[in-house]
Amino acid sequence: MQTNFNDIQQLWQSQKTDDFDLRGLIDGLKKTEIKQRREKISIAIITPATLIFLFIFMPWQESKAILLSLLVIAVAMIWVAWLSFSSVVKPSDDSDSFSNREYLKIQLEKLRQRYTIAGKHMYFYAVLLAVALNIAYFVLLAPLSGGIRIAIHVGLTLMILGFMHFSIRRRIRKYDKTLKPMMEQLEKLLLDAKN
Amino acid sequence: MKSTKELQFEALYQSHKDKVYRLCLGFAREKELANDLFQEILIKIWRHLDSFKGESDISTWIYRIAYNTALTFSAREKKKEEKKTEIPANLDLSEPENYNSEQEIRIQMLYEAINELPELDRVIATLLLENTAYKAIAEISGISENYVSVKVNRIKAALTQKLNPQPHAN
Numbered sequence: 001m002q003t004n005f006n007d008i009q010q011l012w013q014s015q016k017t018d019d020f021d022l023r024g025l026i027d028g029l030k031k032t033e034i035k036q037r038r039e040k041i042s043i044a045i046i047t048p049a050t051l052i053f054l055f056i057f058m059p060w061q062e063s064k065a066i067l068l069s070l071l072v073i074a075v076a077m078i079w080v081a082w083l084s085f086s087s088v089v090k091p092s093d094d095s096d097s098f099s100n101r102e103y104l105k106i107q108l109e110k111l112r113q114r115y116t117i118a119g120k121h122m123y124f125y126a127v128l129l130a131v132a133l134n135i136a137y138f139v140l141l142a143p144l145s146g147g148i149r150i151a152i153h154v155g156l157t158l159m160i161l162g163f164m165h166f167s168i169r170r171r172i173r174k175y176d177k178t179l180k181p182m183m184e185q186l187e188k189l190l191l192d193a194k195n
Numbered sequence: 196m197k198s199t200k201e202l203q204f205e206a207l208y209q210s211h212k213d214k215v216y217r218l219c220l221g222f223a224r225e226k227e228l229a230n231d232l233f234q235e236i237l238i239k240i241w242r243h244l245d246s247f248k249g250e251s252d253i254s255t256w257i258y259r260i261a262y263n264t265a266l267t268f269s270a271r272e273k274k275k276e277e278k279k280t281e282i283p284a285n286l287d288l289s290e291p292e293n294y295n296s297e298q299e300i301r302i303q304m305l306y307e308a309i310n311e312l313p314e315l316d317r318v319i320a321t322l323l324l325e326n327t328a329y330k331a332i333a334e335i336s337g338i339s340e341n342y343v344s345v346k347v348n349r350i351k352a353a354l355t356q357k358l359n360p361q362p363h364a365n
Contacts, residue, residue, distance in 0.1 A: 011302060
């Protein structure tokens with residue numbers, strides 16, 4: 001017996017969903033929303049609290065260098081917080097106003113942005129931190145001998161840059177395994193959508 | 196007491212659950228994965244329900260979320276398994292009333308045929324199987340209505356041929 005397209009449609013539409021625990025899902029989502037709200041509030045409090053703590057306990061009034069160091073740290077922290085915030089908050093899932101193609105474009109852009117943050121911006125952040133801490137140490141270590149000071153500055157700089165470099169490499173390797181194939185697939189889909 | 200959002204979400208769930216679930220079966224190789232995708236879509240609908248502006252029909256909005264999520268899901272799953280996408284022989288599909296083994300085989304063939312299509316064609320195929328208008332298909336998939344009609348002919352032919360394995364079947 002021939003199966004025409006109407007038969008196929010009927011066959012397709014005969015499939016029904018299983019029993020799904022919708023109540024459980026809604027309860028879980030509500031709990032997650034509360035948790036996420038708490039986390040956002042924590043981040044919003046921790047960044048300024050750290051800066052306030054540093055400004056209270058560091059002798060920035062006594063030295064312009066320490067003040068400069070604190071300002072660099074503040075700028076770096078706010079910049080990184082803003083970067084993280086902007087990469088997450090993008091309305092990439094606002095499917096009400098985006099067509100499929102636009103959605104794919106935004107998803108791709110979002111994934112590329114993650115690579116840029118890890119590969120470029122985090123190095124700049126590491127350099128800023130190293131500069132800021134070296135300025136502060138330059139003042140704080142003044143009573144010590146020249147040789148010890150140089151050793152501490154070099155050690156501190158290498159430690160910060162080394163730690164950040166290995167963390168970034170590890171993250172990029174992870175991205176290569178997870179994000180890259182996904183980006184290639186999305187690029188393929190986008191190309192299909194354009195053709 | 197349930198909030199307005201919960202009531203609205205439950206109503207949308209009741210009116211769209213089967214269509215969305217069928218879409219999931221069209222994109223996932225296993226039932227477990229289809230359930231994961233189904234849940235992911237429901238979560239997105241819940242999260243974005245407050246931002247629904249009413250600029251489009253609520254069904255179109257839901258399908259956009261569903262299809263966009265399915266495409267991303269599909270890309271993610273491909274990365275996990277680079278194997279050829281296929282429906283396993285023991286796929287336990289949901290069972291409607293008066294279900295029989297012949298119908299099971301035909302449904303399996305249909306899912307195999309859908310799975311063999313490229314992702315965007317799969318989107319169009321599943322919408323078409325839900326009797327969605329070409330205009331809505333174009334709106335959801337982001338391609339022109341004319342191009343939809345070209346693709347529809349190819350998809351119809353591919354699916355019909357798959358379910359009628361004889362040569363030159365219609």
